[in-house]
Amino acid sequence: MPNVRAQPTLRRRRLGEALRTYRREAGMSLDRATEAMGWDESKLSRIENAKARMPPQYIGKLLKLYGVTDPEIVTALIDLARDAGKQGWWRAYGDVVGLSYKDYLTLESDAESTHIYASGLIPGLLQTGAYAREIIAALAMTHTTEEVMALAEVRKMRQAILTRPDKPMKLWAVIHEAALHQRFVSYPSLMREQLRHLLDMADLPSITIQIMPLNSTPHPGMLGLFEVVRFPQPWPTVVNIENIQGGYFVEGAEDAKLFEMAFERIVAAALSVDDSRETITHLLERNTT
Structure with a gap:
């Protein structure tokens, strides 16, 4: 060979x-x-x-x-x-983690903060293990059951950057309310666990969560999910855009600035942090009954 x-x-x-x-x-x-x-x-x-x-x-x-x-x-x-030559912890998962995903995991591990708009699902950094497995199985249509389980493990391990003792990464996520109404027939309690997890994560000082209401005004996030990933100087901001085939990066300064402006407008159109928490709490209580 x-x-x-x-x-x-x-x-x-x-x-x-x-x-x-x-x-x-x-x-x-x-x-x-x-x-x-x-x-x-x-x-x-x-x-x-x-x-x-x-x-x-x-x-x-x-x-x-x-x-x-x-x-x-x-x-x-x-x-x-x-x-530069160090390999991340994800190396142990071999080819299950594709090259573009490995690149993103490297960026994320070096990042100072990330701003995410998610229209149809809970962002990966805020997902429970069960939610991650269900979502990956639904989106990664060519993966085996074993690969789905491995990718769900990778997603959970990524979340360590939010609670690392040395400078946890700051996360600001705006999630469309529609993502909070998902149902999983094979796992009726899954969404309750996920909503409760969102409330727990929102308690962390480095995490900000806002909800985009169903009756929101038009905003740039209507075009889909994106992440604005920021780094300490001198590294430039990178934007990650995802679709069913995976993610790709936008690295030009002017392009990144455009997405930063878009996120500011999304934040302005979303519910306040306090109102967002009330919305999640209300949906959790309704889901429990």
């Missing part, structure tokens, strides 16, 4: 892109930068294209060459270079 070259990690790709951007902003050619660093002619090119590792100890010198001295940027790139 032929050897298969490992895919560069997302962190390595982001590091390479950042270094290329700073070099170009400095007006420096690859040849000139490589010569100044005393490297062989292809080393920097391979680093920028995520085909070679960037030793963390050289980050400061390279950035200084580019005129980048901001300590926050230097520290951020050193940290990224140090972590």
